[in-house]
Amino acid sequence: MQVSLQPGQLLARGVARHLARCGFVSVEEFVPSRGLRVDVMGLGPKGELWGIECKSSRADFQSDSKWQGYLEWCDRYFWAVDMAFPTELLPEGSGLILADAYDAEIVRMGPEDRLAPARRKAMIQKFATHAARRLQAFRDPGVAGVVGVSL
């Protein structure tokens, strides 16, 4: 699978590894609400939810018109980019992660804007559902034909 990863997915992998080191778990391509898809959603030991968008190039960033829609679905929001990315393009005041395919580092913490308890509860259940459904598809490829679960 790794051979076919796109540049943004390689960044996401490094980000997920770093989050794991920080005691967070994460899922990729999380859908908090219809029409939105966050590259990486991290879940911390106290139920913290961090949204991270991975941008592999200037064009990748400039074509994203949805990122402000992610803010209301997480406690902190970050951009993840590689060393070559022109970080001056990124909006001030959002979190910044420098990443490659193998690891990442939080350069600037995203400001905290805590979710309301009801939304946090709904998001964590959605996170659990997302992760378990994809895990099942890995563990039991035969389930796809049964219920339309896919990766």
Added chain:
Amino acid sequence: MQVSLQPGQLLARGVARHLARCGFVSVEEFVPSRGLRVDVMGLGPKGELWGIECKSSRADFQSDSKWQGYLEWCDRYFWAVDMAFPTELLPEGSGLILADAYDAEIVRMGPEDRLAPARRKAMIQKFATHAARRLQAFRDPGVAGVVGVSL
């Protein structure tokens, strides 16, 4: 992976497929509390938590001294057994699922004993963490060496 599944794991696979048909997601070998390991934990669309123990034989059932400890960690509890299992051995009043490796059917619904909200919240977060950690190990086998994540 499938070739090495044990009889109990084959039942768990069938149970997980049936749960998926019912709109539940599930994880296997879930640890609600230190020293306890539930074969399958299902999570429903409204946050329902169902614990299911898979018993492949009379001996497998009779060697289980921990099952009553699972009751306090789920809303409903079930046994999952195959067609050959002598179901008269099972305690009356617990749920019963007939399963094989490919599917399952709920024969008797486990009685409901709803979790307190704080425990449900903690369990759903633990479920999310369990599922996401194992999913990451499938998606990125390289993460194991980084943070000790394993399947």
